[in-house]
Amino acid sequence: xxxxxxxxISDSWVIIAAERAKRPSDFITDEKxxxxxxxxxxxxxxxxxxxxxxxxxxxxxxxxxxNSPNWKVRVVxxxxxxxxxxxxxxxxxxxxxxxxxxxxxxxxxxxTPAHHADLADLPxxxxxxxxxxxxxxxxxxxxNDWFRYILLFKNHGxxxxxxxxxxxxxxxxxxxxxxxxxxxxxxxxxxxxxxxxCIFCDLIIQECTLGGERIVEERxxxxxxxxxxxxxxxxxxxxxxxxxxxFTLMNEGQKRELARVLKRTLLRLKLxxxxxxxxxxxxxxxxxxxxxxxxxxxxxLQYDYHWHIEILPRLTRVAxxxxxxxxxxxxxPPEEAAKHLRAVALPEGI
Amino acid sequence: xxxxxxxxISDSWVIIAAERAKRPSDFITDEKxxxxxxxxxxxxxxxxxxxxxxxxxxxxxxxxxxNSPNWKVRVVxxxxxxxxxxxxxxxxxxxxxxxxxxxxxxxxxxxTPAHHADLADLPxxxxxxxxxxxxxxxxxxxxNDWFRYILLFKNHGxxxxxxxxxxxxxxxxxxxxxxxxxxxxxxxxxxxxxxxxCIFCDLIIQECTLGGERIVEERxxxxxxxxxxxxxxxxxxxxxxxxxxxFTLMNEGQKRELARVLKRTLLRLKLxxxxxxxxxxxxxxxxxxxxxxxxxxxxxLQYDYHWHIEILPRLTRVAxxxxxxxxxxxxxPPEEAAKHLRAVALPEGI
Numbered sequence: 001x002x003x004x005x006x007x008x009i010s011d012s013w014v015i016i017a018a019e020r021a022k023r024p025s026d027f028i029t030d031e032k033x034x035x036x037x038x039x040x041x042x043x044x045x046x047x048x049x050x051x052x053x054x055x056x057x058x059x060x061x062x063x064x065x066x067n068s069p070n071w072k073v074r075v076v077x078x079x080x081x082x083x084x085x086x087x088x089x090x091x092x093x094x095x096x097x098x099x100x101x102x103x104x105x106x107x108x109x110x111x112t113p114a115h116h117a118d119l120a121d122l123p124x125x126x127x128x129x130x131x132x133x134x135x136x137x138x139x140x141x142x143x144n145d146w147f148r149y150i151l152l153f154k155n156h157g158x159x160x161x162x163x164x165x166x167x168x169x170x171x172x173x174x175x176x177x178x179x180x181x182x183x184x185x186x187x188x189x190x191x192x193x194x195x196x197x198c199i200f201c202d203l204i205i206q207e208c209t210l211g212g213e214r215i216v217e218e219r220x221x222x223x224x225x226x227x228x229x230x231x232x233x234x235x236x237x238x239x240x241x242x243x244x245x246x247f248t249l250m251n252e253g254q255k256r257e258l259a260r261v262l263k264r265t266l267l268r269l270k271l272x273x274x275x276x277x278x279x280x281x282x283x284x285x286x287x288x289x290x291x292x293x294x295x296x297x298x299x300x301l302q303y304d305y306h307w308h309i310e311i312l313p314r315l316t317r318v319a320x321x322x323x324x325x326x327x328x329x330x331x332x333p334p335e336e337a338a339k340h341l342r343a344v345a346l347p348e349g350i
Numbered sequence: 351x352x353x354x355x356x357x358x359i360s361d362s363w364v365i366i367a368a369e370r371a372k373r374p375s376d377f378i379t380d381e382k383x384x385x386x387x388x389x390x391x392x393x394x395x396x397x398x399x400x401x402x403x404x405x406x407x408x409x410x411x412x413x414x415x416x417n418s419p420n421w422k423v424r425v426v427x428x429x430x431x432x433x434x435x436x437x438x439x440x441x442x443x444x445x446x447x448x449x450x451x452x453x454x455x456x457x458x459x460x461x462t463p464a465h466h467a468d469l470a471d472l473p474x475x476x477x478x479x480x481x482x483x484x485x486x487x488x489x490x491x492x493x494n495d496w497f498r499y500i501l502l503f504k505n506h507g508x509x510x511x512x513x514x515x516x517x518x519x520x521x522x523x524x525x526x527x528x529x530x531x532x533x534x535x536x537x538x539x540x541x542x543x544x545x546x547x548c549i550f551c552d553l554i555i556q557e558c559t560l561g562g563e564r565i566v567e568e569r570x571x572x573x574x575x576x577x578x579x580x581x582x583x584x585x586x587x588x589x590x591x592x593x594x595x596x597f598t599l600m601n602e603g604q605k606r607e608l609a610r611v612l613k614r615t616l617l618r619l620k621l622x623x624x625x626x627x628x629x630x631x632x633x634x635x636x637x638x639x640x641x642x643x644x645x646x647x648x649x650x651l652q653y654d655y656h657w658h659i660e661i662l663p664r665l666t667r668v669a670x671x672x673x674x675x676x677x678x679x680x681x682x683p684p685e686e687a688a689k690h691l692r693a694v695a696l697p698e699g700i
């Protein structure tokens with residue numbers, strides 16, 4: 001059973017997931033990442049190998065039953081879950097420390113049957129289908145009152161932490177609000193209390209009027225920019241220009257346009273930087289728990305938030321300075337990054 | 351000129367250091383890290399190649415003048431500094447954003463003339479000499495009232511961000527207090543205000559009495575443990591058991607014993623994990639600025655703090671989940687890590 005732990009200095013929770021590796025020697029060989037060299041015949045995510053994953057949670061397919069081929073998008077439990085379902089939260093304190101059971105969920109969304117495709121290359125309809133599945137699964141997980149936050153993320157390339165190359169995203173539901181999400185939400189709340197306006201909406205206005213040099217693209221209700229204080233070279237954020245706190249409340253048109261903006265943005269990175277490793281993360285409002293007095297209740301003024309997607313290419317190494325201070329050194333000014341990304345020639349008709 | 355930037359959501363400063371890389375293609379080849387394969391004849395840090403570094407700031411040598419061979423420890427400016435000396439801080443706001451010039455210092459401490467040695471292998475006297483130089487350089491940089499924090503760190507191995515294999519540490523002086531350092535100091539201050547005791551002293555008592563399973567070694571005034579909420583496998587912290595907020599105020603005996611504990615700890619990691627890549631970071635009190643009313647003044651109750659050293663082996667990859675939430679997944683319980691590290695057979699007489 002994984003365990004969640006919290007110490008007095010860091011103010012962050014850590015998942016201690018002992019099941020994932022055992023001996024010191026397992027860590028020495030970790031760098032090899034043989035997983036990424038697997039061919040379709042061996043790949044657990046390829047059609048025909050459905051039996052190699054745990055039984056599926058959900059799939060989009062035109063014919064055939066669960067765990068048969070002919071699916072378009074498939075959702076399965078992670079075989080080595082960071083968090084698991086369990087009968088109780090087990091919250092407890094030991095002196096300075098806090099702990100709880102590693103309760104949660106960890107799902108894998110297989111984005112396409114095509115082993116060698118990647119999200120940037122998929123047809124728009126297939127990307128839209130994935131967005132539909134993301135929304136559906138997040139909403140399903142939100143029904144569980146123990147889950148305080150549901151994080152959608154994607155690791156692309158070994159350097160970005162992917163252990164399998166077949167295109168996939170992941171969902172982790174956590175029983176506590178993660179520290180960085182809490183800080184973002186607090187910043188938005190504090191601003192709203194003072195101004196009665198969304199901080200992200202105001203930031204979008206500022207960037208679209210004064211900060212044009214950081215903007216990569218602005219169209220169809222979305223704006224893509226490299227943040228003023230980007231921690232990593234070519235880091236990008238996709239913001240909806242319409243105010244919406246919760247990613248899962250997008251309408252059909254908004255999802256369709258997001259598919260297009262996402263594809264265009266990922267293609268720009270792929271073409272400019274030769275298919276770089278990257279992490280993609282959805283920032284959205286936490287799971288509302290409308291029951292004051294219930295353990296775990298945490299009042300969120302959720303409408304203050306504004307969902308967005310972060311894309312973090314992994315082109316530089318994080319070293320002692322960054323780990324020691326939380327201070328990042330970015331050798332690529334976001335204004336330069338945006339200039340290069342704007343100049344990428346995209347194929348016609350996307 | 352590097353620039354420091356601060357945005358409204360992250361609450362952290364970022365260094366935008368445009369001088370360090372220019373074209374998108376520079377980032378594509380970054381992964382190769384050819385630097386680590388350099389042989390002594392080409393190595394800027396090897397004796398005889400003193401002319402390949404900027405002129406030295408300080409050195410320990412028995413004979414010969416500055417920038418000649420025969421040194422034991424040598425301090426030079428970083429050739430590609432993250433921060434630089436400059437005539438003014440240039441603090442300014444632009445709408446939501448804050449910026450200032452990238453004012454600071456960035457030094458390299460070459461720990462030994464021996465290209466293929468590493469800190470764990472050096473004789474105790476040589477490690478002690480390095481500690482003396484660390485203290486001397488930090489104290490020298492503390493004389494500059496613009497420098498709010500001086501970070502000592504070491505990157506060992508390409509995965510940990512080292513670009514040269516010749517053993518070296520680095521010092522970066524920053525004109526703002528880094529966010530993670532601020533959080534640690536605040537935690538210590540808040541605790542002291544309530545209890546009139548040092549939080550780290552209390553944590554040491556708790557770990558030495560109740561948490562023995564996480565302790566790797568306790569001797570000569572120091573305790574080494576893997577933290578209860580370790581973010582990384584085999585992460586270690588070295589704490590002085592005596593209360594001292596400022597690393598540079600150690601007495602001779604304390605420095606000598608630190609050399610021994612440091613060597614023993616690094617040797618354990620090297621022997622158990624086959625010379626793993628790691629980051630080592632000194633956490634110490636910020637530079638006190640005893641002049642209220644002066645720009646940049648920030649009141650630190652510095653005596654509340656308790657210096658310590660963090661050692662972070664880089665054996666797992668940080669991925670989307672971690673970047674998105676600040677929540678880490680550690681597949682090695684610190685109790686197991688400590689058990690393995692305690693069991694390492696160290697050479698006699700160290």
